[in-house]
Amino acid sequence: MGNQENSHQNSLISLLVMIIISWNVNGIRSVERKGELLPFLVKYRPDILLMQETKATPEKLSAELREHPEYHQFYHSAEKPGYAGTGIWVKKSFCKNPSFSSGMPLFSDTEGRIARVDIDSKKTVLGIYFPNGGKSEQAWEEKIVFYNLFLEYMNALREEGREVIWAGDVNCAHEEIDIARPKENKNSIGFLPEERTWVTRVIENNWKDVFREKYPNVAQYSWWHLLSGARARNVGWRIDYVFADKALFSKIQRIEYLSEQMGSDHCPVRLEIDW
Numbered sequence: 001m002g003n004q005e006n007s008h009q010n011s012l013i014s015l016l017v018m019i020i021i022s023w024n025v026n027g028i029r030s031v032e033r034k035g036e037l038l039p040f041l042v043k044y045r046p047d048i049l050l051m052q053e054t055k056a057t058p059e060k061l062s063a064e065l066r067e068h069p070e071y072h073q074f075y076h077s078a079e080k081p082g083y084a085g086t087g088i089w090v091k092k093s094f095c096k097n098p099s100f101s102s103g104m105p106l107f108s109d110t111e112g113r114i115a116r117v118d119i120d121s122k123k124t125v126l127g128i129y130f131p132n133g134g135k136s137e138q139a140w141e142e143k144i145v146f147y148n149l150f151l152e153y154m155n156a157l158r159e160e161g162r163e164v165i166w167a168g169d170v171n172c173a174h175e176e177i178d179i180a181r182p183k184e185n186k187n188s189i190g191f192l193p194e195e196r197t198w199v200t201r202v203i204e205n206n207w208k209d210v211f212r213e214k215y216p217n218v219a220q221y222s223w224w225h226l227l228s229g230a231r232a233r234n235v236g237w238r239i240d241y242v243f244a245d246k247a248l249f250s251k252i253q254r255i256e257y258l259s260e261q262m263g264s265d266h267c268p269v270r271l272e273i274d275w
Contacts, residue, residue, distance in 0.1 A: 018047050023050070048125055073089050102115055124162045125167075147198045154205075165244045173191050177218075220238055252271065255270065255272070
């Protein structure tokens with residue numbers, strides 16, 4: 001009888017836990033062609049999958065990427081072909097009627113950088129592809145504007161009474177532990193003081209960097225330069241994050257980077273939350 005009760009309790013726990021995965025796929029069609037995407041779904045079975053750098057408009061995707069039998073699918077594509085873009089997949093058995101939207105106030109999101117799903121009247125999950133900022137002085141200035149507007153947007157959602165989790169490619173390594181070679185990159189985009197200070201401000205605004213909060217001394221990377229063979233040597237940067245409102249942090253059961261998952265120059269980050 002005891003074993004039956006334990007089995008029943010474990011099944012109830014599994015039903016309560018939500019699995020959210022964020023992954024910069026660096027081209028969703030590319031990941032599919034490499035045979036990595038669909039086996040990934042079967043193995044990790046995310047309730048919500050947030051994707052960045054989808055690099056495609058929906059009409060150019062395969063039927064399975066547009067009409068997967070198990071997932072609602074939403075894409076926010078860039079106006080420029082083959083560039084940026086975000087997507088969200090929500091498991092149909094998890095949520096029958098998710099509400100999708102894109103963009104944020106005071107920002108013209110022509111590059112498909114913000115995708116949002118409201119699970120119910122209170123719960124919101126966002127997948128974000130933050131600007132790199134390295135192309136020009138203007139691109140750098142636009143990155144800082146985006147950062148500041150986005151933090152205002154997140155704080156406003158919280159003030160509305162929403163419970164918020166946001167994740168994605170932040171394009172910034174926050175601390176020296178988040179980058180394999182901090183001294184060599186002290187003047188590199190993605191590790192400049194202005195960017196790192198913004199991440200600090202995010203945390204000061206009671207948004208938890210979930211992985212770093214749980215593992216303050218663990219060096220973990222999520223992006224590796226493709227052409228230099230950096231991944232094999234694990235010379236990387238942690239620029240992909242999951243942030244949660246401080247009030248939700250106690251509900252988070254687990255977070256991990258799926259470093260063995262191939263298909264992109266980024267690896268996914270997986271969150272389990274009793275939400």
